[in-house]
Amino acid sequence: MTPVHIIGRGAIGLLLANKLTQHTQVTLITRDEVIDDYHLIDNEKSHKIPVNQTTFDALRSKITHCIVPVKAYQLSQAIHALIPHLHDDANIILSHNGMSDLSEVNQLLKPNQGLYFLSTSMGGMKPLANTVKYTGAGLTQIGACNKVAQIRLPNLFQELIQPCLSQAHLVDNINEIRWQKLCVNIAINPLSALLQCKNGKLRAPAYARQVLSLLNEACFVAELDGVELKLSSELMRAYQVMKLTAANNSSMAQDIKLRRRTEIDAICGFIVSRANKHGVSVPENEWMWQQIKQKERV
Secondary structure (H helix, E strand, C coil), rough: CCCCCECCCCCCCCHHHHCCCCCCCCEEEEEHHHHCEEEEEEEEEEECCCCCEEECCCCCEEEEEEEEEECCHHHHHHHHHHHHEEEEEEEEEEEECCCCCHHHHHHHHHCCCEEEEEEEEEEEEEEEEEEEEECCCCCEEECCCCHHHHHHHHHHHHHCCCCCCCCEEECCCCCHHHHHHHHHHHHHHHHHHCCCCCHHHHHHHHHHHHHHHHHHHHHHHHHCCCCCCHHHHHHHHHHHHHCCCCCCCCCCHHHHHHCCCCCHHHHHHHHHHHHHCCCCCCHHHHHHHHHHHHHHHC
16 A cells, blocks of 8 residues: 655544554654654553654655644645645645635645545544553544545545544545534533533533534534534534543643643634624634633733
8 A cells, every 4th residue: 555644743643643554654744853663552551653754854755645634723834845745646634623724725736636634533642742642432534625536535535544444434525524523623622621621521501501602603604604504413413522522631621731822713713714704793702712812822
């Protein structure tokens, strides 16, 4: 199978690397020093993830398959660094929380380069720079984001994704899936970050009004953007994820705790931005966005 490159060494990137190395060669592309060994902890047992590592400066061959599981605010920089190293017919798979403008990425690609988006609810956290702790299984969905990718998607899924990820599905409308994942992010991430609590605590009645208001605004803006989401379905989905990941800390909660920049601009901030374009108000998302931005500055 064609080797796969993964940009960065974030939790999701390392989880995917661990799965993919069972079937193909995986190389991490990092910005700084090379770490000799990477490890995955699962049920308190640790094993080495057999990945290679390089930097963009050290790359000597073109990339055919590349997964880009970086933060939404890191996407533009990562893509610009990646572009010169891609094969003319490369496949690029993006994965991040929140929403980004994929049209900007597509404009940078050559005519025969495929763009895909992968959404996953696998859980992971990094206790150390070279270690990821697997915190829970989850559904992984992948779809095409340009015409080239639409043609290649069935083969890519069958050869690369399906053999490595048991809970993986190919989807026809990845934009709808991204909006659904955005709603889950909106319901869980910022509130858990403010409260510094595990996801399961958000199921308490005390937070029901806030979760409802956040998702009601998101569904309203989605409809204005031409995406039909049912509030009842998005509430059910969000509460299901809260239950399945009850013992987990959200990525945003971890970011705030460790004083790192969050993805709030691509989550509640995205809803505020789209609402402004449509000339409508989304006060709950606006408030939450500003609260997290203030926490980032502390």
